[in-house]
Amino acid sequence: MMPEDKIGPPAIRILLNEAEMEAERMTGWVRVVLALALAVSLLGSGGIASIAGYGEFWARLGFGALAVAAFLALGVASLVLTRIGSYAPWMAFAFTAADVAIIMLAVAATLHDTGLGGNWIAIAPALWATPLILAVGALRYRPEIQLWVTGLLVAGLGLVVAASGASFVVSPPDATAFAANATAYDLLSLPANLVRASMLALAGVTTALVMLRARHLLHRAVKEAGERASIARFLPAEIAPLVEEGNLEAWRRGRRQEVTVLFVDLRGSTGLAENMDPARLSVFISSFRRRVMEAAGSYGGVVDKFIGDGALLIFGVPEPKPDDARRAIQCAREIIRLVDRWNAKRRFVPTVRIGIGIHTGEAFCGVLGAHERLEFTVLGDVVNVAARIEQATKRFGAPLVASEATVIRAGDPRQWQEVGREAPRGRSGAVVMLVPSDQATPERQDLEKGG
Template sequence: MSSAFLKRPKTRKEPVIVRPRLSSALTSIRQLRSKYLISDATERLIREADVAALKRAGQARIAIAAILFMGLVTVQLSDTITSPFALKQIHGAEVALFVFGAVGWVMVWMASRRILVDALPTVIAVLDALLILGNLAFNHWSLGIPGSLFAMYPAVWVMPVIMAATAIYYQPRLQAFVGLVYVVGLSIIAFSDPQPSPEEFSRIIGGMWSAFTWQSNMMRIVTVLTASLVLFLVVRQGRLILERAVRETTLRLNLTRYLPRELAPILSERSFESLRTGRRIPVTLMFVDIRASSSFGETMDPTRLAIFITSFRRRVLQAAAQHGGLIDKFTGDGALILFGVPTEKPDDTARALACGRRLLALIERWNAKRGFNPPVRIGIGIHRGEVFCGVVGDEDRLEFTVLGETVNTAARIEQATKSADCDLLASWDAIEAAGEDGLWAPAEHEPLRGVTRKIVLMRPQPQKAA
């Protein structure tokens, strides 16, 4: 072949402006979609982080309840607490802490079984608000303490702990909702009664001297300690999530330099280890090659040759993407496309055959569009069988590959398209797996070189005119 492959009729006008603009627009759309849509891998990481956050939040609640409960018991056992007000406060706090810890245990149990993972944080936050604000309302209305003195209630000191524990979920809307609930609830309690007079205020404070003893202040310090522990857990969990995300992103960026881009969404530390180990799986392979490529490769100038090969590969990419094929590699003017990697599907072989027909149609349109003389012809060989699939090589040069007799057979089928004078050939194994027996006919061909077992090759039957 000669450089005539790239010559166009002089009378044809090339839309040199519209096509690049359209291509640029399509590229921009793809970039926007990839930017704003969450990939399966990202969604999986978020789901795992949500479950882990629920477990840690439940465990933190149990630990907080235990610490504060022991502090209250220590204060109660001291003989210095004799005020009925203080004793009622302690008993109410003990009941609240028991419920608080029990809810934490329920959280851990439900998170372990993936029950209501999405709704559980909101439900727990609402229950916490009802528990804390209900305790404050009880102190206010049953004990007759003015709402303006809410700062002396022990439950108020627990609020920062609860709000810090909510941060474990990493849900900004939930955090804002919790803050609003507590602000509204405290405002109702604080401003529901008129401000007491100075004399009444002095009398009330005089009867609440136990709220300012060393035991009470110790409980406040313990509350601050638990809040700091919860915040430590929040920061630590955020750091772990960040490190994991950076690790997996770095791994994905490094591996996509060598591995097919279609594998990028599923690449993680665990899946990469599986690829490194390798496995044997049934796949459908499609080999594609341009006929008589060596002749025009020697005569065509480098610039035109680069444009020609790029245009060809773009059409291969288009056909593979439309039918869910994974391009294992481009080999000069050819390509190997896999169907069934990384996950096997029932229609793998049917999609491979459809991809072959689609690629032939694209090449035919390319010929008509560019007026190649002689026209571009390709050979396509499709076969199905078991292969070794995995990542081989050292850290400096990794390569995703498939190996085995099935691969060699598929390559020989593609080469047989020359002697059979047919652009598309498929093995009977592939035709049977796709359920297209009536659309194909046996093809006469020479024995496949290097293939020991008998392979029956099939060619598409001519489509009858309607």
């Protein structure tokens, strides 16, 4: 079986695993139907034989009845295992091997009872079950199983032919010797041909079932792809794949974990907007967001949401890492660098300025909302404090301000200097705010004009 990491994305693996389970369940039903159909066919053939005066027909049904019972038992076993959840992928190899063994024994028994050599294998009615077995195998959508069955059938038929005796050249049989073995004629009688016709019809119906399942699986894949695309429209790109893996309910329940929150906001956007027509303003805001996304992508941040001319970035989801705070600071520096380069290129008047606030702490992380509109949310004191720190960048005249908790987590406190302490509304302890030692500090009043 192909390793899971080579099958495809998680959603495809889940879909194929579910399809395989459904296929084995359907294969079990096909075995049951096959057994019942063969039983009806044998009974019908026996009735016809009795009417035609072939009373010995019933005496020769021993192995045929045993084969029908074996198919029925395999079908029931398959259905029970899938029903109770004990079915494992390797069992498909065992079930198909049993199918082939039943057919091979039936063919060998036919040749033995009639006294015919291996060259006459084609007239054994049980041989007509081989296309049916191959058709049933196609229900699984597992090429390795189909190759396994094909190999077993070819090898099995070769062994039966060899064991029954075969020659490269077959001469016409001696009429007297052939007539002495009256049972050989039964293989070409109406009852035997009725069995062949039944198996051919079942093979045709099974292949139609394969096509029906293929169409169903295709429609389901398209539907689920559409649903995943819809989910991805509202969830961060880093979170959407986790929901696709079937963890939506877990994310709905949410969890608490440490995160680093980064707020970034444009300064002076009101003045810039007054001098731009709607089309240019749309391009301007889109360009700013693109730079934020570029920086977030470079340092593993998740853009939780854009809020007008600002953005909320999260570091530490879906799983927290020891360097979340350090990467958040690096991301902030990258945003500042990209905006400086943007200013130099476009020569904006007034100059585009930004404010960035960063804080680290515990938060609730989860997916909220209806299925039609899911939203990834981070809630908690850490978010509120980061927002207050971002607002404080105006007062301190600095583009980047981080909390002491973030700087300590980043591991470079000597490269920062304290600029203030305050207790945000609704919070008992004071938050120590720092700016990078090498950060140029513009005139505070100049910044506040554009705020």
